[in-house]
Structure formats: C-alpha cells, structure tokens
Amino acid sequence: DSFNAFMSLNERAARSALLDIQKALGPFRNERVLAATAVTDMAISSLQRRSVTIYLAPNITDMTVLRPLLTLFVQQVMDLLTREHNPDALPVYFLLDEFRQLKKMDEILNKLPYVAGYNIKMAFVVQDLKCIDEIYGETARHSLLGNCGLQLILGANDQVTAEYASRALGKRTIRYQSETRTLELFGRARRTRVEQIRERDLMMPQEVRQMREDKAILLVEGQRPILASKLRYHAIEPFKTAALASRQNTVPVPDVEMARALPVPATLPDYAVDGPDPRPGRIELDRHEVIDDAAFEASSAENVDAAVSSKERLVVTARKLKSVIAACLSAADMPMNQRISIQDVLAKTIPDPEEVGLD
Known part of the structure; x- marks a missing residue:
C-alpha cells in the first residue's frame, strides 16, 4: 500500500517523499551500522520474562548518525511490550537520560497514560522544561508531566522551570503584624497593632533558582512536597566504600572490533x-x-x-x-x-x- 501510494504521487510530491526516505535510511549507509543491525542475539519480548539490562550509550560524536536508530529501538521495544497484556510479566523500567537527544517520539506520549497497566515504568531526564517545549510543545509538556507520578527537581537554571516548581510547591499561610503610633492631645502616644493573614509561595521562583546544590525538591502524587538532601554516594557510607571497591576491582575488558573486518578489494x-x-x-x-x-x-x-x-x-x-x-x-x-x-x-x-x- 505504501509503494502504491508513493507511485500515485505527482512528480514534486514524489521527489519530496524520496528525499525523506533517503534521509531516514541515511544511517544504513555506514558499514558499521549495517553490521550491528544485521543480526541480534536477544529477543525484546524476553524483557518481561527474565532479568535483562540493555544499555544504550553512544558516543556524543555519533549521536547525529545513531539518533534515528535509538529512537526506532525505543519505540519498537515500547510497541512490542504493549502488544499483549500479561499480568505475570516482570516490570520493565525505561531510564531515558538526555531525553531531548532522542528528538520527537509521538508513540511514547500516546502510550504513556496506560503503560503502567503493562507493568512498565518510565523516567525522563531533561535539563529544563524548555527542552520539552522545543520538541513537543507546551501543551504536550503539560500532558507529559501530568502522567509523571514522581518529579525530582535537582535544580533550576531558567525562569520557566523555576516558575513551574514554584507553582507546583503551592502556597503557605503567613501572619503579618504591623504597629502604628500616633500622638493624641496633650502628647499622649497611642499604639495600634494590626495582624493580617496572607498567602505566600512556599518557594518563590528566585528561591528555587538559589536553592543549595545539595538540596532537591521531590514532588510525589498524593503527598506533600519534600525538600530533600541529595545522596552523595562518593561521600556517604556505605556507598563510598562500595564505590571505591568497584573502582579498584574493575574487570579488564579487551578491545573488540564489533564490525567485521572487510578486506581491501585490491588485495583479493x-x-x-x-x-x-x-x-x-x-x-x-x-x-x-x-x-x-x-x-x-x-x-x-x-x-x-x-x-x-x-x-x-x-x-x-x-x-x-x-x-x-x-x-x-x-x-x-x-x-x-x-x-x-x-x-x-x-x-x-x-x-x-x-x-x-x-x-
């Protein structure tokens, strides 16, 4: 059907569609990408049957080439895990660090409201809220945050994020007392005290931006906000000892050439x-x-x-x-x-x- 639809396009539309197809298939011009995607030694469906950990850690210099493949992999995993409902399936946890680098993934936002029913949890890590607005828009950002039952704010360096955190924390009631003095007849002093009750932001936007580096704001659905202290694993026991032992007992990993070595044609x-x-x-x-x-x-x-x-x-x-x-x-x-x-x-x-x- 897709091929017939392409053939029915006029010349100008077909040329534009062809450019989009060539752009989408651009990563597969790389021989290493072809070698890495030609075979696989894992089944995505096994994520809900046994304990499996998958790391996607490309180099920063390779993000431009590998971004379409990473986006495709995440969307494909999400599609396969939500295809059938299995109440006995193991929980699957997605930790998408630098979520902005994956660009727009409408499939994730569409399935986010009901992935919890498939025993799937997702965590999105972004630098600030403007990163989401640039890709998905402000309306989609509100929908994304509304589906997050736990929000951890480690700091805010822009006004949009600071204002959102201030509104999410809510307000508190404070009492103001004011005293006035007046002189009456014959020089007698008269004092008047007035007590007022007003509302104030629990943390104003500038206070959020000035929050100490070792503090964090935790917003949990159905609970009061929490001003927590960050856990410094490299400075707090017993995590400090465990981290030191891990660095001292590293397992040597040999250099492996992942792509098959291709001979030079002139040497054949x-x-x-x-x-x-x-x-x-x-x-x-x-x-x-x-x-x-x-x-x-x-x-x-x-x-x-x-x-x-x-x-x-x-x-x-x-x-x-x-x-x-x-x-x-x-x-x-x-x-x-x-x-x-x-x-x-x-x-x-x-x-x-x-x-x-x-x-």
Whole structure:
C-alpha cells in the first residue's frame, strides 16, 4: 500500500517523499551500522520474562548518525511490550537520560497514560522544561508531566522551570503584624497593632533558582512536597566504600572490533581478473617476493609485447566480425531458404580460443 501510494504521487510530491526516505535510511549507509543491525542475539519480548539490562550509550560524536536508530529501538521495544497484556510479566523500567537527544517520539506520549497497566515504568531526564517545549510543545509538556507520578527537581537554571516548581510547591499561610503610633492631645502616644493573614509561595521562583546544590525538591502524587538532601554516594557510607571497591576491582575488558573486518578489494586474488586490465609494464608481486631491477625490466618488456600482440589479434577479429555483420545485413532481403543459419553466423563471428590467445 505504501509503494502504491508513493507511485500515485505527482512528480514534486514524489521527489519530496524520496528525499525523506533517503534521509531516514541515511544511517544504513555506514558499514558499521549495517553490521550491528544485521543480526541480534536477544529477543525484546524476553524483557518481561527474565532479568535483562540493555544499555544504550553512544558516543556524543555519533549521536547525529545513531539518533534515528535509538529512537526506532525505543519505540519498537515500547510497541512490542504493549502488544499483549500479561499480568505475570516482570516490570520493565525505561531510564531515558538526555531525553531531548532522542528528538520527537509521538508513540511514547500516546502510550504513556496506560503503560503502567503493562507493568512498565518510565523516567525522563531533561535539563529544563524548555527542552520539552522545543520538541513537543507546551501543551504536550503539560500532558507529559501530568502522567509523571514522581518529579525530582535537582535544580533550576531558567525562569520557566523555576516558575513551574514554584507553582507546583503551592502556597503557605503567613501572619503579618504591623504597629502604628500616633500622638493624641496633650502628647499622649497611642499604639495600634494590626495582624493580617496572607498567602505566600512556599518557594518563590528566585528561591528555587538559589536553592543549595545539595538540596532537591521531590514532588510525589498524593503527598506533600519534600525538600530533600541529595545522596552523595562518593561521600556517604556505605556507598563510598562500595564505590571505591568497584573502582579498584574493575574487570579488564579487551578491545573488540564489533564490525567485521572487510578486506581491501585490491588485495583479493580475483581483483585482477574482475577489474580493469593492468597497465603495460605492471607486474604483481607476492608479499615476500623480492626481484632485482634486471628481472623487473625483463618482465615489463614481456608484458608490453604480450599486450601489443593480444591487441593486434583482437583488431583482426573485430574487422572480420564487422565484415560478416555487414554482409548479413545486406542480404536481409533474400528468401528464407537462401539465408544462412544462426550456427553459421556464430561460427563466423565468434573467434576461436586460439585466435584470441586462450589456447
């Protein structure tokens, strides 16, 4: 159906669609990408049957090339896990760090409201809310945050995020007392105290931006907001000892070339046969073969003579072929019984192996 729809487009629309297709298939021009996606040793459906951890950690320099593949993988996993409902399935946790780098994924937002019914949890990590607005828009951002039952704000360096955190924290009631003094007749002083009850933001936007580095705001659905202290694993026991032991007992990982090494075409034995004829005077040497200058000059002369004689024989055969074809064309109007058979034509036009030096 997609192919028929493409064929029914006009020329201008087809050209635009073709450019989009070429752009989408651009990563597969890379041989390493082809080698990595040609086979797989895991089944995505096994994520809900046994404990499996999948890491997607590309280099920063490769994000431009691999971004479409990462987006495709995440959407494909989400589609397969939500295809059938299995109440006994193991929970699956998606931790999408640098969510902005994956660009727009409408499939994620569409399935986010009901993934919890499939025992799937998702965590999105972004630098600020403007990152979501740039890709999905402000309306989609409100929908995304509305489906997050837990929100952890580690800090805010922009006004939009600070204002959102301030509104999410809510307000508190504070009491104000004011005192005024007046002088009455005969110089008597009179004091008046007024107490007022007002509302104030629990944390104003500027206070959110000025929050200490070791503090974090935790917003949990159905609970009051929490001003928590960050857990510094490298400074707090027993995590500090565990992290130190992990760094001191690292498992050596050998360097592995993931892509299959492809040979250089010029080093293949059939390259000289399938490729262009070697230049006159050029001879092929074995890797460990060493010849002197005299042997090289003698071999070059023999190759030149062989090339010239072979060319002369081919010229003679070509002239014979041309004359036979001309004679056949001139006799095309003769009756059928007078025409020569195809075997006779082939016998006269196709040279014998001895004529071209293939004996």
